[in-house]
Amino acid sequence: MAIQEKCRIEDHKQVGPRHYKLTLASQYLASHAQPGQFVNVRCCETSDPLLRRPISLHRIDAQKGMIELLYEVVGRGTELLSKKPVGQELDLLGPLGAGFKIDPAKKIHLMAGGGMGIAPLRALAEQVTGRGSRVAGQAVYILIGAKNKESLIGEDELRKTTDQVQTATDDGSAGKKGVVTDLLLDFLDSQLSVTSYPLSVIYACGPRLMLKAVAEIARQKKIDCQLSLEERMACGIGACKGCPVKTVSGYKMVCKDGPVFDAKELVWN
Ligand SMILES: Cc1cc2nc3c(=O)[nH]c(=O)nc-3n(C[C@H](O)[C@H](O)[C@H](O)COP(=O)(O)OP(=O)(O)OC[C@H]3O[C@@H](n4cnc5c(N)ncnc54)[C@H](O)[C@@H]3O)c2cc1C
Ligand code: FES
The missing domain is CATH 3.40.50.80 (Nucleotide-binding domain of ferredoxin-NADP reductase (FNR) module)
Incomplete structure:
Protein backbone atom coordinates (compact mmCIF):
# COMPACT_ATOMS: atom_id res chain seq x y z
CA MET A 1 0.00 0.00 0.00
CA ALA A 2 1.28 3.47 -0.87
CA ILE A 3 1.71 5.97 1.94
CA GLN A 4 2.72 9.61 2.08
CA GLU A 5 5.82 10.04 4.18
CA LYS A 6 8.45 12.67 4.95
CA CYS A 7 11.82 10.96 4.60
CA ARG A 8 15.15 12.34 5.79
CA ILE A 9 17.78 12.90 3.11
CA GLU A 10 20.77 10.87 4.27
CA ASP A 11 22.98 11.54 1.26
CA HIS A 12 22.69 13.54 -1.95
CA LYS A 13 25.51 13.52 -4.49
CA GLN A 14 26.08 14.63 -8.03
CA VAL A 15 27.14 11.56 -10.03
CA GLY A 16 27.14 12.91 -13.57
CA PRO A 17 26.84 16.15 -15.56
CA ARG A 18 23.16 16.54 -14.61
CA HIS A 19 22.72 13.38 -12.57
CA TYR A 20 22.19 12.92 -8.83
CA LYS A 21 21.88 10.06 -6.39
CA LEU A 22 19.63 10.61 -3.42
CA THR A 23 19.60 8.34 -0.35
CA LEU A 24 16.53 8.54 1.87
CA ALA A 25 15.61 6.94 5.17
CA SER A 26 12.33 5.05 5.00
CA GLN A 27 11.85 1.72 6.69
CA TYR A 28 8.37 1.51 5.16
CA LEU A 29 9.46 2.01 1.55
CA ALA A 30 12.57 -0.13 1.99
CA SER A 31 10.43 -2.97 3.35
CA HIS A 32 7.49 -2.72 0.97
CA ALA A 33 8.77 -1.48 -2.40
CA GLN A 34 9.52 -3.79 -5.32
CA PRO A 35 11.97 -3.13 -8.17
CA GLY A 36 10.19 -1.30 -10.98
CA GLN A 37 7.91 0.61 -8.63
CA PHE A 38 8.34 4.34 -8.17
CA VAL A 39 7.80 7.15 -5.70
CA ASN A 40 6.08 10.45 -6.43
CA VAL A 41 8.34 13.17 -5.08
CA ARG A 42 7.24 16.62 -3.94
CA CYS A 43 10.13 18.70 -5.26
CA CYS A 44 9.34 21.98 -3.46
CA GLU A 45 7.29 23.45 -0.62
CA THR A 46 5.44 25.92 -2.86
CA SER A 47 2.88 25.24 -5.61
CA ASP A 48 5.33 25.61 -8.52
CA PRO A 49 5.66 22.95 -9.73
CA LEU A 50 2.38 21.79 -8.30
CA LEU A 51 2.66 18.18 -9.30
CA ARG A 52 4.89 15.59 -7.74
CA ARG A 53 7.53 14.00 -9.99
CA PRO A 54 7.74 10.22 -10.48
CA ILE A 55 11.17 8.66 -9.83
CA SER A 56 11.99 4.93 -9.85
CA LEU A 57 13.47 3.13 -6.89
CA HIS A 58 17.13 2.67 -7.79
CA ARG A 59 18.02 0.69 -4.66
CA ILE A 60 15.88 -0.80 -1.92
CA ASP A 61 17.71 -1.78 1.26
CA ALA A 62 15.31 -3.26 3.79
CA GLN A 63 18.10 -4.08 6.26
CA LYS A 64 19.26 -0.47 6.48
CA GLY A 65 15.80 1.03 6.00
CA MET A 66 17.09 3.11 3.07
CA ILE A 67 16.10 3.71 -0.52
CA GLU A 68 18.08 5.37 -3.31
CA LEU A 69 16.87 7.39 -6.26
CA LEU A 70 18.99 8.14 -9.32
CA TYR A 71 17.77 11.03 -11.41
CA GLU A 72 18.67 13.48 -14.13
CA VAL A 73 17.88 17.17 -13.98
CA VAL A 74 15.68 17.90 -17.00
CA GLY A 75 13.36 20.70 -15.85
CA ARG A 76 12.14 22.76 -12.92
CA GLY A 77 11.05 19.92 -10.64
CA THR A 78 14.28 17.94 -10.83
CA GLU A 79 16.31 21.20 -10.68
CA LEU A 80 14.63 22.07 -7.35
CA LEU A 81 15.13 18.51 -6.15
CA SER A 82 18.86 18.68 -6.89
CA LYS A 83 19.20 21.60 -4.42
CA LYS A 84 17.80 19.69 -1.44
CA PRO A 85 20.44 19.38 1.28
CA VAL A 86 21.32 16.39 3.43
CA GLY A 87 19.27 16.44 6.64
CA GLN A 88 16.17 17.99 5.06
CA GLU A 89 13.00 15.91 4.74
CA LEU A 90 11.49 15.04 1.40
CA ASP A 91 7.78 14.35 0.97
CA LEU A 92 7.27 11.07 -0.89
CA LEU A 93 4.21 9.11 -1.96
CA GLY A 94 4.85 5.43 -2.56
CA PRO A 95 5.58 2.75 -3.37
CA LEU A 96 3.49 3.25 -6.51
CA GLY A 97 2.60 1.16 -9.52
CA ALA A 98 3.30 -2.42 -10.49
CA GLY A 99 6.96 -3.44 -10.64
CA PHE A 100 8.88 -6.22 -12.35
CA LYS A 101 7.76 -9.80 -11.72
CA ILE A 102 10.56 -12.23 -11.04
CA ASP A 103 9.65 -15.69 -12.27
CA PRO A 104 11.72 -18.31 -10.39
CA ALA A 105 11.58 -20.58 -13.47
CA LYS A 106 13.72 -18.10 -15.42
CA LYS A 107 17.46 -18.57 -15.15
CA LEU A 229 7.10 2.61 -19.58
CA GLU A 230 7.73 6.30 -18.99
CA GLU A 231 4.77 8.63 -19.38
CA ARG A 232 4.17 12.14 -18.14
CA MET A 233 2.19 11.73 -14.96
CA ALA A 234 -0.04 13.91 -12.80
CA CYS A 235 -1.62 12.07 -9.85
CA GLY A 236 0.49 8.87 -10.04
CA ILE A 237 -2.29 6.80 -8.46
CA GLY A 238 -4.71 6.09 -11.31
CA ALA A 239 -7.18 8.84 -10.41
CA CYS A 240 -6.75 11.50 -13.12
CA LYS A 241 -6.66 9.10 -16.13
CA GLY A 242 -3.78 11.18 -17.47
CA CYS A 243 -1.32 8.43 -18.40
CA PRO A 244 -3.17 5.99 -20.66
CA VAL A 245 -1.45 3.29 -22.67
CA LYS A 246 -3.13 1.10 -25.26
CA THR A 247 -3.09 -2.61 -24.46
CA VAL A 248 -4.71 -5.70 -25.97
CA SER A 249 -7.36 -5.44 -23.24
CA GLY A 250 -8.11 -1.73 -23.68
CA TYR A 251 -6.52 1.38 -22.20
CA LYS A 252 -4.61 1.02 -18.94
CA MET A 253 -2.96 3.61 -16.70
CA VAL A 254 0.83 3.54 -16.69
CA CYS A 255 1.02 4.80 -13.10
CA LYS A 256 -1.33 2.20 -11.61
CA ASP A 257 -1.40 -0.81 -13.95
CA GLY A 258 2.28 -0.29 -14.82
CA PRO A 259 4.80 1.20 -15.23
CA VAL A 260 5.95 -2.40 -15.90
CA PHE A 261 3.90 -4.30 -18.48
CA ASP A 262 4.29 -7.64 -20.19
CA ALA A 263 5.47 -6.69 -23.70
CA LYS A 264 2.81 -8.95 -25.23
CA GLU A 265 0.09 -6.77 -23.65
CA LEU A 266 1.12 -3.50 -25.31
CA VAL A 267 -0.25 -2.09 -28.56
CA TRP A 268 2.29 0.27 -30.14
CA ASN A 269 0.48 2.07 -32.99
C1 LIG B 1 7.36 5.72 -13.61
C2 LIG B 1 8.43 6.74 -13.89
C3 LIG B 1 9.69 6.57 -13.33
C4 LIG B 1 10.69 7.51 -13.58
N1 LIG B 1 11.91 7.29 -13.03
C5 LIG B 1 12.90 8.18 -13.23
C6 LIG B 1 14.17 7.97 -12.64
O1 LIG B 1 14.40 7.01 -11.91
N2 LIG B 1 15.13 8.91 -12.87
C7 LIG B 1 14.89 10.01 -13.68
O2 LIG B 1 15.81 10.82 -13.89
N3 LIG B 1 13.70 10.21 -14.26
C8 LIG B 1 12.68 9.33 -14.05
N4 LIG B 1 11.45 9.55 -14.62
C9 LIG B 1 11.25 10.78 -15.41
C10 LIG B 1 11.00 11.94 -14.45
O3 LIG B 1 9.77 11.74 -13.80
C11 LIG B 1 10.97 13.26 -15.21
O4 LIG B 1 12.23 13.52 -15.75
C12 LIG B 1 10.56 14.40 -14.27
O5 LIG B 1 9.22 14.25 -13.89
C13 LIG B 1 10.78 15.73 -14.96
O6 LIG B 1 10.30 16.74 -14.11
P1 LIG B 1 10.87 18.23 -14.27
O7 LIG B 1 9.96 19.13 -13.54
O8 LIG B 1 12.32 18.28 -13.90
O9 LIG B 1 10.81 18.48 -15.81
P2 LIG B 1 9.60 19.08 -16.65
O10 LIG B 1 9.77 20.55 -16.69
O11 LIG B 1 8.30 18.51 -16.18
O12 LIG B 1 9.95 18.44 -18.06
C14 LIG B 1 11.22 18.66 -18.70
C15 LIG B 1 11.34 17.80 -19.93
O13 LIG B 1 11.29 16.39 -19.57
C16 LIG B 1 10.21 15.74 -20.25
N5 LIG B 1 9.56 14.81 -19.33
C17 LIG B 1 9.03 15.09 -18.13
N6 LIG B 1 8.50 14.00 -17.57
C18 LIG B 1 8.71 12.97 -18.42
C19 LIG B 1 8.38 11.59 -18.43
N7 LIG B 1 7.72 11.02 -17.44
N8 LIG B 1 8.75 10.85 -19.50
C20 LIG B 1 9.39 11.41 -20.52
N9 LIG B 1 9.73 12.72 -20.58
C21 LIG B 1 9.38 13.50 -19.56
C22 LIG B 1 9.27 16.86 -20.64
O14 LIG B 1 8.52 16.51 -21.81
C23 LIG B 1 10.21 18.01 -20.92
O15 LIG B 1 10.76 17.92 -22.21
C24 LIG B 1 10.45 8.64 -14.41
C25 LIG B 1 9.18 8.80 -14.97
C26 LIG B 1 8.19 7.87 -14.73
C27 LIG B 1 6.85 8.04 -15.35
S1 FES C 1 -1.04 9.97 -13.57
FE1 FES C 1 -3.11 10.13 -12.97
S2 FES C 1 -3.92 8.28 -13.77
FE2 FES C 1 -1.81 8.06 -14.11
Whole structure:
Protein backbone atom coordinates (compact mmCIF):
# COMPACT_ATOMS: atom_id res chain seq x y z
CA MET A 1 0.00 0.00 0.00
CA ALA A 2 1.28 3.47 -0.87
CA ILE A 3 1.71 5.97 1.94
CA GLN A 4 2.72 9.61 2.08
CA GLU A 5 5.82 10.04 4.18
CA LYS A 6 8.45 12.67 4.95
CA CYS A 7 11.82 10.96 4.60
CA ARG A 8 15.15 12.34 5.79
CA ILE A 9 17.78 12.90 3.11
CA GLU A 10 20.77 10.87 4.27
CA ASP A 11 22.98 11.54 1.26
CA HIS A 12 22.69 13.54 -1.95
CA LYS A 13 25.51 13.52 -4.49
CA GLN A 14 26.08 14.63 -8.03
CA VAL A 15 27.14 11.56 -10.03
CA GLY A 16 27.14 12.91 -13.57
CA PRO A 17 26.84 16.15 -15.56
CA ARG A 18 23.16 16.54 -14.61
CA HIS A 19 22.72 13.38 -12.57
CA TYR A 20 22.19 12.92 -8.83
CA LYS A 21 21.88 10.06 -6.39
CA LEU A 22 19.63 10.61 -3.42
CA THR A 23 19.60 8.34 -0.35
CA LEU A 24 16.53 8.54 1.87
CA ALA A 25 15.61 6.94 5.17
CA SER A 26 12.33 5.05 5.00
CA GLN A 27 11.85 1.72 6.69
CA TYR A 28 8.37 1.51 5.16
CA LEU A 29 9.46 2.01 1.55
CA ALA A 30 12.57 -0.13 1.99
CA SER A 31 10.43 -2.97 3.35
CA HIS A 32 7.49 -2.72 0.97
CA ALA A 33 8.77 -1.48 -2.40
CA GLN A 34 9.52 -3.79 -5.32
CA PRO A 35 11.97 -3.13 -8.17
CA GLY A 36 10.19 -1.30 -10.98
CA GLN A 37 7.91 0.61 -8.63
CA PHE A 38 8.34 4.34 -8.17
CA VAL A 39 7.80 7.15 -5.70
CA ASN A 40 6.08 10.45 -6.43
CA VAL A 41 8.34 13.17 -5.08
CA ARG A 42 7.24 16.62 -3.94
CA CYS A 43 10.13 18.70 -5.26
CA CYS A 44 9.34 21.98 -3.46
CA GLU A 45 7.29 23.45 -0.62
CA THR A 46 5.44 25.92 -2.86
CA SER A 47 2.88 25.24 -5.61
CA ASP A 48 5.33 25.61 -8.52
CA PRO A 49 5.66 22.95 -9.73
CA LEU A 50 2.38 21.79 -8.30
CA LEU A 51 2.66 18.18 -9.30
CA ARG A 52 4.89 15.59 -7.74
CA ARG A 53 7.53 14.00 -9.99
CA PRO A 54 7.74 10.22 -10.48
CA ILE A 55 11.17 8.66 -9.83
CA SER A 56 11.99 4.93 -9.85
CA LEU A 57 13.47 3.13 -6.89
CA HIS A 58 17.13 2.67 -7.79
CA ARG A 59 18.02 0.69 -4.66
CA ILE A 60 15.88 -0.80 -1.92
CA ASP A 61 17.71 -1.78 1.26
CA ALA A 62 15.31 -3.26 3.79
CA GLN A 63 18.10 -4.08 6.26
CA LYS A 64 19.26 -0.47 6.48
CA GLY A 65 15.80 1.03 6.00
CA MET A 66 17.09 3.11 3.07
CA ILE A 67 16.10 3.71 -0.52
CA GLU A 68 18.08 5.37 -3.31
CA LEU A 69 16.87 7.39 -6.26
CA LEU A 70 18.99 8.14 -9.32
CA TYR A 71 17.77 11.03 -11.41
CA GLU A 72 18.67 13.48 -14.13
CA VAL A 73 17.88 17.17 -13.98
CA VAL A 74 15.68 17.90 -17.00
CA GLY A 75 13.36 20.70 -15.85
CA ARG A 76 12.14 22.76 -12.92
CA GLY A 77 11.05 19.92 -10.64
CA THR A 78 14.28 17.94 -10.83
CA GLU A 79 16.31 21.20 -10.68
CA LEU A 80 14.63 22.07 -7.35
CA LEU A 81 15.13 18.51 -6.15
CA SER A 82 18.86 18.68 -6.89
CA LYS A 83 19.20 21.60 -4.42
CA LYS A 84 17.80 19.69 -1.44
CA PRO A 85 20.44 19.38 1.28
CA VAL A 86 21.32 16.39 3.43
CA GLY A 87 19.27 16.44 6.64
CA GLN A 88 16.17 17.99 5.06
CA GLU A 89 13.00 15.91 4.74
CA LEU A 90 11.49 15.04 1.40
CA ASP A 91 7.78 14.35 0.97
CA LEU A 92 7.27 11.07 -0.89
CA LEU A 93 4.21 9.11 -1.96
CA GLY A 94 4.85 5.43 -2.56
CA PRO A 95 5.58 2.75 -3.37
CA LEU A 96 3.49 3.25 -6.51
CA GLY A 97 2.60 1.16 -9.52
CA ALA A 98 3.30 -2.42 -10.49
CA GLY A 99 6.96 -3.44 -10.64
CA PHE A 100 8.88 -6.22 -12.35
CA LYS A 101 7.76 -9.80 -11.72
CA ILE A 102 10.56 -12.23 -11.04
CA ASP A 103 9.65 -15.69 -12.27
CA PRO A 104 11.72 -18.31 -10.39
CA ALA A 105 11.58 -20.58 -13.47
CA LYS A 106 13.72 -18.10 -15.42
CA LYS A 107 17.46 -18.57 -15.15
CA ILE A 108 18.80 -15.95 -17.55
CA HIS A 109 17.88 -12.36 -16.76
CA LEU A 110 18.69 -9.85 -19.49
CA MET A 111 18.29 -6.24 -18.38
CA ALA A 112 18.39 -3.44 -20.93
CA GLY A 113 18.43 0.23 -19.94
CA GLY A 114 18.51 3.28 -22.18
CA GLY A 115 19.46 6.68 -20.72
CA MET A 116 17.88 7.10 -17.27
CA GLY A 117 16.13 3.79 -17.93
CA ILE A 118 19.03 2.23 -16.07
CA ALA A 119 17.62 3.63 -12.78
CA PRO A 120 15.38 0.68 -11.76
CA LEU A 121 17.83 -1.98 -12.99
CA ARG A 122 20.09 -1.83 -9.93
CA ALA A 123 17.23 -2.74 -7.58
CA LEU A 124 16.08 -5.44 -9.99
CA ALA A 125 19.56 -6.96 -10.38
CA GLU A 126 20.04 -6.92 -6.61
CA GLN A 127 16.72 -8.66 -6.09
CA VAL A 128 17.57 -11.38 -8.63
CA THR A 129 21.07 -11.97 -7.29
CA GLY A 130 20.11 -11.67 -3.63
CA ARG A 131 21.93 -8.35 -3.08
CA GLY A 132 25.09 -9.29 -4.89
CA SER A 133 25.67 -12.76 -3.50
CA ARG A 134 25.03 -14.82 -6.62
CA VAL A 135 22.08 -17.15 -6.47
CA ALA A 136 23.07 -20.52 -7.91
CA GLY A 137 21.92 -21.05 -11.47
CA GLN A 138 20.78 -17.44 -12.05
CA ALA A 139 22.67 -15.32 -14.56
CA VAL A 140 22.20 -11.57 -14.84
CA TYR A 141 23.36 -9.65 -17.92
CA ILE A 142 22.98 -5.89 -18.04
CA LEU A 143 23.09 -3.94 -21.29
CA ILE A 144 23.11 -0.17 -21.05
CA GLY A 145 23.03 2.55 -23.66
CA ALA A 146 23.46 6.32 -23.52
CA LYS A 147 24.16 9.30 -25.79
CA ASN A 148 27.82 9.54 -24.80
CA LYS A 149 30.37 8.61 -22.13
CA GLU A 150 29.31 11.45 -19.78
CA SER A 151 25.66 10.31 -19.84
CA LEU A 152 26.57 6.69 -19.15
CA ILE A 153 25.63 6.80 -15.48
CA GLY A 154 25.69 3.98 -12.96
CA GLU A 155 27.85 1.51 -14.85
CA ASP A 156 30.26 0.94 -11.92
CA GLU A 157 27.35 0.50 -9.54
CA LEU A 158 25.71 -2.04 -11.83
CA ARG A 159 28.99 -3.96 -12.04
CA LYS A 160 28.64 -4.62 -8.30
CA THR A 161 25.64 -6.82 -9.08
CA THR A 162 27.08 -8.72 -12.06
CA ASP A 163 30.34 -8.77 -14.02
CA GLN A 164 28.26 -9.15 -17.18
CA VAL A 165 27.68 -5.50 -18.08
CA GLN A 166 27.92 -4.27 -21.67
CA THR A 167 27.67 -0.65 -22.76
CA ALA A 168 26.92 1.26 -25.94
CA THR A 169 26.95 4.95 -26.76
CA ASP A 170 25.47 6.77 -29.76
CA ASP A 171 28.81 8.44 -30.54
CA GLY A 172 31.08 5.50 -29.60
CA SER A 173 32.80 7.49 -26.81
CA ALA A 174 32.37 4.51 -24.46
CA GLY A 175 31.56 0.86 -25.12
CA LYS A 176 30.26 -0.16 -28.50
CA LYS A 177 29.11 2.52 -30.97
CA GLY A 178 25.38 2.08 -31.34
CA VAL A 179 22.26 1.64 -29.28
CA VAL A 180 21.25 -0.76 -26.54
CA THR A 181 19.10 -2.82 -28.90
CA ASP A 182 22.24 -3.52 -30.99
CA LEU A 183 23.80 -4.97 -27.82
CA LEU A 184 20.69 -7.02 -27.16
CA LEU A 185 20.56 -8.50 -30.66
CA ASP A 186 24.29 -9.26 -30.65
CA PHE A 187 23.98 -10.87 -27.25
CA LEU A 188 21.03 -13.06 -28.24
CA ASP A 189 22.64 -14.11 -31.52
CA SER A 190 26.17 -14.75 -30.28
CA GLN A 191 26.09 -15.55 -26.58
CA LEU A 192 22.82 -17.33 -25.93
CA SER A 193 21.70 -20.60 -27.50
CA VAL A 194 18.18 -20.75 -28.91
CA THR A 195 17.45 -23.62 -26.50
CA SER A 196 17.96 -21.26 -23.55
CA TYR A 197 15.45 -18.66 -24.82
CA PRO A 198 12.53 -20.26 -22.90
CA LEU A 199 14.58 -19.97 -19.68
CA SER A 200 15.32 -16.31 -20.36
CA VAL A 201 13.52 -13.07 -19.66
CA ILE A 202 14.21 -9.56 -20.90
CA TYR A 203 13.48 -6.56 -18.70
CA ALA A 204 13.82 -3.13 -20.29
CA CYS A 205 13.40 0.49 -19.32
CA GLY A 206 14.09 3.53 -21.45
CA PRO A 207 12.65 5.74 -24.19
CA ARG A 208 9.51 4.56 -25.98
CA LEU A 209 11.25 3.83 -29.30
CA MET A 210 13.81 1.67 -27.56
CA LEU A 211 11.08 -0.26 -25.74
CA LYS A 212 9.17 -0.79 -28.96
CA ALA A 213 12.33 -2.22 -30.59
CA VAL A 214 12.99 -4.47 -27.56
CA ALA A 215 9.38 -5.72 -27.69
CA GLU A 216 9.81 -6.61 -31.36
CA ILE A 217 13.09 -8.48 -30.71
CA ALA A 218 11.45 -10.41 -27.85
CA ARG A 219 8.46 -11.26 -30.04
CA GLN A 220 10.64 -12.55 -32.89
CA LYS A 221 12.82 -14.61 -30.56
CA LYS A 222 9.85 -15.77 -28.44
CA ILE A 223 11.47 -14.57 -25.21
CA ASP A 224 9.37 -13.32 -22.30
CA CYS A 225 9.76 -9.59 -21.87
CA GLN A 226 8.73 -6.96 -19.31
CA LEU A 227 8.89 -3.28 -20.18
CA SER A 228 8.85 -0.30 -17.85
CA LEU A 229 7.10 2.61 -19.58
CA GLU A 230 7.73 6.30 -18.99
CA GLU A 231 4.77 8.63 -19.38
CA ARG A 232 4.17 12.14 -18.14
CA MET A 233 2.19 11.73 -14.96
CA ALA A 234 -0.04 13.91 -12.80
CA CYS A 235 -1.62 12.07 -9.85
CA GLY A 236 0.49 8.87 -10.04
CA ILE A 237 -2.29 6.80 -8.46
CA GLY A 238 -4.71 6.09 -11.31
CA ALA A 239 -7.18 8.84 -10.41
CA CYS A 240 -6.75 11.50 -13.12
CA LYS A 241 -6.66 9.10 -16.13
CA GLY A 242 -3.78 11.18 -17.47
CA CYS A 243 -1.32 8.43 -18.40
CA PRO A 244 -3.17 5.99 -20.66
CA VAL A 245 -1.45 3.29 -22.67
CA LYS A 246 -3.13 1.10 -25.26
CA THR A 247 -3.09 -2.61 -24.46
CA VAL A 248 -4.71 -5.70 -25.97
CA SER A 249 -7.36 -5.44 -23.24
CA GLY A 250 -8.11 -1.73 -23.68
CA TYR A 251 -6.52 1.38 -22.20
CA LYS A 252 -4.61 1.02 -18.94
CA MET A 253 -2.96 3.61 -16.70
CA VAL A 254 0.83 3.54 -16.69
CA CYS A 255 1.02 4.80 -13.10
CA LYS A 256 -1.33 2.20 -11.61
CA ASP A 257 -1.40 -0.81 -13.95
CA GLY A 258 2.28 -0.29 -14.82
CA PRO A 259 4.80 1.20 -15.23
CA VAL A 260 5.95 -2.40 -15.90
CA PHE A 261 3.90 -4.30 -18.48
CA ASP A 262 4.29 -7.64 -20.19
CA ALA A 263 5.47 -6.69 -23.70
CA LYS A 264 2.81 -8.95 -25.23
CA GLU A 265 0.09 -6.77 -23.65
CA LEU A 266 1.12 -3.50 -25.31
CA VAL A 267 -0.25 -2.09 -28.56
CA TRP A 268 2.29 0.27 -30.14
CA ASN A 269 0.48 2.07 -32.99
C1 LIG B 1 7.36 5.72 -13.61
C2 LIG B 1 8.43 6.74 -13.89
C3 LIG B 1 9.69 6.57 -13.33
C4 LIG B 1 10.69 7.51 -13.58
N1 LIG B 1 11.91 7.29 -13.03
C5 LIG B 1 12.90 8.18 -13.23
C6 LIG B 1 14.17 7.97 -12.64
O1 LIG B 1 14.40 7.01 -11.91
N2 LIG B 1 15.13 8.91 -12.87
C7 LIG B 1 14.89 10.01 -13.68
O2 LIG B 1 15.81 10.82 -13.89
N3 LIG B 1 13.70 10.21 -14.26
C8 LIG B 1 12.68 9.33 -14.05
N4 LIG B 1 11.45 9.55 -14.62
C9 LIG B 1 11.25 10.78 -15.41
C10 LIG B 1 11.00 11.94 -14.45
O3 LIG B 1 9.77 11.74 -13.80
C11 LIG B 1 10.97 13.26 -15.21
O4 LIG B 1 12.23 13.52 -15.75
C12 LIG B 1 10.56 14.40 -14.27
O5 LIG B 1 9.22 14.25 -13.89
C13 LIG B 1 10.78 15.73 -14.96
O6 LIG B 1 10.30 16.74 -14.11
P1 LIG B 1 10.87 18.23 -14.27
O7 LIG B 1 9.96 19.13 -13.54
O8 LIG B 1 12.32 18.28 -13.90
O9 LIG B 1 10.81 18.48 -15.81
P2 LIG B 1 9.60 19.08 -16.65
O10 LIG B 1 9.77 20.55 -16.69
O11 LIG B 1 8.30 18.51 -16.18
O12 LIG B 1 9.95 18.44 -18.06
C14 LIG B 1 11.22 18.66 -18.70
C15 LIG B 1 11.34 17.80 -19.93
O13 LIG B 1 11.29 16.39 -19.57
C16 LIG B 1 10.21 15.74 -20.25
N5 LIG B 1 9.56 14.81 -19.33
C17 LIG B 1 9.03 15.09 -18.13
N6 LIG B 1 8.50 14.00 -17.57
C18 LIG B 1 8.71 12.97 -18.42
C19 LIG B 1 8.38 11.59 -18.43
N7 LIG B 1 7.72 11.02 -17.44
N8 LIG B 1 8.75 10.85 -19.50
C20 LIG B 1 9.39 11.41 -20.52
N9 LIG B 1 9.73 12.72 -20.58
C21 LIG B 1 9.38 13.50 -19.56
C22 LIG B 1 9.27 16.86 -20.64
O14 LIG B 1 8.52 16.51 -21.81
C23 LIG B 1 10.21 18.01 -20.92
O15 LIG B 1 10.76 17.92 -22.21
C24 LIG B 1 10.45 8.64 -14.41
C25 LIG B 1 9.18 8.80 -14.97
C26 LIG B 1 8.19 7.87 -14.73
C27 LIG B 1 6.85 8.04 -15.35
S1 FES C 1 -1.04 9.97 -13.57
FE1 FES C 1 -3.11 10.13 -12.97
S2 FES C 1 -3.92 8.28 -13.77
FE2 FES C 1 -1.81 8.06 -14.11
